[in-house]
Amino acid sequence: MNPPIEFSTQVLKCDPSSISFASDYPTISCSDTSRALDIAAHHLRDLSQIVVFPTETVYGLGAFAQSAQATSNIFSTKGRPPDNPLIVHVSSLTMLRTLLPLGYNLSRVYKALIKHFWPGPLTLLFPRNADIIPTIVTANQSSVAIRMPSHPVARALIAVSNLPLAAPSANSSGKPSPTRVEHVLRDLDGKVPIILDGGACDVGLESTVVDGLQADGNIRVLRPGGITIEEIERVLRQEMHDCAQIPKVLVHRRDFQDKTIENAPTTPGMKYRHYSPSVPVTLICTSSSPPQGTNPLAVFAFLDSLVNTNNKVKIGVLAPSDSKLWRFFVPKEGLHWRRYDLGPIADPSVTAHRLFDGLLTLEKEGVHLILIEEVKEDREGLAIMNRVRKAAGDSVWVSLPPDDQ
Numbered sequence: 001m002n003p004p005i006e007f008s009t010q011v012l013k014c015d016p017s018s019i020s021f022a023s024d025y026p027t028i029s030c031s032d033t034s035r036a037l038d039i040a041a042h043h044l045r046d047l048s049q050i051v052v053f054p055t056e057t058v059y060g061l062g063a064f065a066q067s068a069q070a071t072s073n074i075f076s077t078k079g080r081p082p083d084n085p086l087i088v089h090v091s092s093l094t095m096l097r098t099l100l101p102l103g104y105n106l107s108r109v110y111k112a113l114i115k116h117f118w119p120g121p122l123t124l125l126f127p128r129n130a131d132i133i134p135t136i137v138t139a140n141q142s143s144v145a146i147r148m149p150s151h152p153v154a155r156a157l158i159a160v161s162n163l164p165l166a167a168p169s170a171n172s173s174g175k176p177s178p179t180r181v182e183h184v185l186r187d188l189d190g191k192v193p194i195i196l197d198g199g200a201c202d203v204g205l206e207s208t209v210v211d212g213l214q215a216d217g218n219i220r221v222l223r224p225g226g227i228t229i230e231e232i233e234r235v236l237r238q239e240m241h242d243c244a245q246i247p248k249v250l251v252h253r254r255d256f257q258d259k260t261i262e263n264a265p266t267t268p269g270m271k272y273r274h275y276s277p278s279v280p281v282t283l284i285c286t287s288s289s290p291p292q293g294t295n296p297l298a299v300f301a302f303l304d305s306l307v308n309t310n311n312k313v314k315i316g317v318l319a320p321s322d323s324k325l326w327r328f329f330v331p332k333e334g335l336h337w338r339r340y341d342l343g344p345i346a347d348p349s350v351t352a353h354r355l356f357d358g359l360l361t362l363e364k365e366g367v368h369l370i371l372i373e374e375v376k377e378d379r380e381g382l383a384i385m386n387r388v389r390k391a392a393g394d395s396v397w398v399s400l401p402p403d404d405q
Contacts, residue, residue, distance in 0.1 A: 005073075007193040011181060012036035014054075014198045019152035024092035026156040037153075040194050041161035047193075050074055052170045052184055053157050054198035055089075055149040057121045057206050057226050058177040058356065059184050060167035061192070062089070062157075065099075068134035071166045075136070077191050080173040084268055085139040086166040087123050087207070088146045091158035096146060099164060101129045109212050109219065109247055112239035113232070119150035121207040121226025125267065137166050145267045147207050153198035168268055169206065170195075176275045176359040176391065179204050183360050204353035205383050208232075209267040218248040220256065222267050224383035226352075251382070275356070275391040277363035279316075281370045283392040286325065288374060290397035299328050299398050306369070307334045314338060316362030318355070319373035320345040324400055338367050348380040355384060359391065 018030035028034040043049040048070040050063045063070040065088045075082060090096045110124060128144040138144050149155055158165055169177035170184050178184045179201040208225035221229060233249050240246050250256050290296050306315060314336045319325050321341040329337045340358040343350025362370050372388050375381045
């Protein structure tokens, strides 16, 4: 693994609205954006360096996926364990085909998912072509994770450089993923040569990772993300209605367990504790049942347990804007609250968009502890809770009194 290199980091503005795709290659109407993409492509292609770029999910830290030397810079910059694989990003189906084994044909399921969700926040597992993709990218696995991002800047960068890019999130390993340029700079300034600033990311959570390579024909969701389980199921019903049996969509840890892939992951986000800021995070469970044999704490007893009589405690709270918890977070001696709304309970897509920004914002504000309220695990809520459980050091079940008390 290469030692980290120090850079004078350049932030180059890109206008996503100036980029369009009528074919595999983009049309770019803004000269500054075109120049920024050319500079970033030069660093990737000619200097074998890493570049930070926006995607619709989070900001990515990219390098030429077919170069073991270039991709090793990702691991050294992030401090990423070598057994944590990377996702490869392509700009077109033409580029995808150059990475796959000769004679490999897309399954009907994959064709349906690509038709509806590419470009977009869906990653698919494919057989690895050992002559094309180095083992450092896949952590020695026989499969490779590939997606086509929908963010215009990401897709244009890949097309302009004419390189498939291996790219995890642009942050130190284990930290919350960045959704804004300021998040990246706070973490990686001086560690990367180029950051393309394309504005805030729309989705805010990483892509959904799907394994459709199993012999039973069912779909296994290894990491929930920007495409919901319900959306995948809808597309399969729509596109495969004439099949004798529509493939099932099975979610890792919810519908099946696989210790082999947990110990040797085929995709990022499965093994290690992730998404954790530098301050402790506690998950507050207000709707799910506590573990058998335990009783939830009364909310007032829980809040009293947070007060340190010797010092003032600043606590950050991430919860839906219409959460019943908010009425209990009142200032008291020794306890100061910092609030970050996650949007309405009825729209978990807003919570997904704001989650990582909330963690990083509260961390920057110097809180001593972050509390996150659980959300219902449907639609985007499944991916939200996947990230929250990896970020939280512990969980507390809390009971709330009736609204009129």
